[in-house]
Amino acid sequence: MKITKSIFGKEGNDIDKFNELDLDERSIVFYSESSVILYPYVEEIIRELQNRDQKICYLTSSKHDPILKNESKNIKVFYIGDSEIEKMKFFLRLKAKVLIMTMPDLGSYHIKRSKIFPVHYIYTFHSMNSTHMDGTNYVRTSLFRKSTLDQFDSIFCVGKYQVQEIRATEELYNLNKKNLVECGYGLLDKLIRLRSSSAQQNFLSQNNKKKVLIAPSWGKQNLLESVGIELVKILLDAGYHVTIRPHPMTIKKSPKVVKQIKEKFEKNPDFDLDTNVSSLEQLLSSYALITDWSGIGYEYAFVCERPVIYVEVLKKARNKEYEKIGLEQFEISIRDKIGEIVSIQNIENIPERIEFLYAHINDFENKIQKIRNDAIFNIGESGKVTANEIIRIINEKA
Known part of the structure; x- marks a missing residue:
């Protein structure tokens, strides 16, 4: 699968070019942080969305993201830099129907929910681990952050154990009930x-x-x-x-x-x-x-x-x-x-x-x-199942 070459220039220019897009061109947005490259974990999803002629934007804070080396007219890629202050400003003003990322702690650090648009925030896992032992996945001990995923609207779950763990955690700490989707693990499908x-x-x-x-x-x-x-x-x-x-x-x-x-x-x-x-x-x-x-x-x-x-x-x-x-x-x-x-x-x-x-x-x-x-859910079919859910969400927001 080919992906668009980055619009490298000044970081601010890439952000400006993204903001100039019409909403229908940035309905589906993926964000990759600098420390964990998102693309290998969502490649199956992106492939399936492209097969259905969906318009996709991919934002990355890593100059080493492999997606920057590829070209395609079906997906627009923007390097937005790794400045925490600039990212905070950018995400507070984000306009998109869905934002998909593998970075937890939404709302706790520099990645905040948009103040100007009802973006639907989706978390997708970058491992098959349980959600309640490794704090990068779910519960933290902080008094102010009983859950690192509680600000997300939907969570794309790898297996039945994650669904059970998240529901048990929500009940224990009286957290918001999120939309848990039985997706699977795209990287596993690709490797198989x-x-x-x-x-x-x-x-x-x-x-x-x-x-x-x-x-x-x-x-x-x-x-x-x-x-x-x-x-x-x-x-x-x-x-x-x-x-x-x-x-x-x-x-x-x-x-x-x-x-x-x-x-x-x-x-x-x-x-x-x-x-x-x-x-x-x-x-x-x-x-x-x-x-x-x-x-x-x-x-x-x-x-x-x-x-x-x-x-x-x-x-x-x-x-x-x-x-x-x-x-x-x-x-x-x-x-x-x-x-x-x-x-x-x-x-x-x-x-x-x-x-x-x-x-x-x-x-x-x-x-x-x-x-x-x-x-594990939907082995060999996770990309299709996940793409179905993303399209369902953006159609609801139409």
Whole structure:
């Protein structure tokens, strides 16, 4: 799918050009923040909307957004910069029928609801995680922000567990009831399609070594910051080709950690540092995946139907009140079913566990398929379902 080239110039000029559009040209607006690129998570939705001749605007605050390198007459792309003050002014005066984004905390920081137009705000997830453990998804402990999603009108849910969690949270904290839509996960659909259409995957590097991908979450206790150097050394010494893929927020917030690992291993031909999180090649071509609490574990398991090695670092629970919800987190409930959990004290055993798990891969395939199909909405059809809902909303506002 081709997308419009950015109207690069001054940031203010891009904003002005967007504001000059007629309302029917900016009925459907997507916004991508600078730290988490939106496009990979909404590509299936955009494709389906384009197939129906819908006019789309895509706003981005990242100069590295891959959508800026493509061209199409069907979608207009605007780089609006990353100044918090300028973004606040812009969004307060936004005119659009719907705004779709993966950035939570609407109304709490620089992204405010429009003061001049009844925009319908839609949240779409950038992982398959539960909503009530990781505060980037839902409840926070702040007295003023019991929910990071409470200002949204609609939430496009990945699976039934998210619907249950959000409804339980709304009831517990007496929050506004939102329009919860059973959508699915577009990135999962794309990955499954890519895998099924490709030839037999080669899991070996150019040096004929099995490729292992380390892709952790972010935060001070994440796998990379806890034992990153030690783990890479163990795997290299065991004869694997190792790729590190840091979380975008680790690159942004902890560049020294990434630099330290790079400088330690960059001269080793069996080591790669991959900072292009929108690239799918590494995920699909990895013999094994090692992670902690990152949602990439479910993507790898559900797409490749291969087990995941989870290193047990401190649980990432930005919402300290998650236990009040009374529901076990999806990511906790399935970890030992789609892979194996290794304590951080036993990472030296990971090479042995990799060989054991992947020698018994048939034991996992059927189990992973059943968990995926039972938990996730509309596999293979999420783009169509989500596009239907967006069109329904804008038609209601006509």
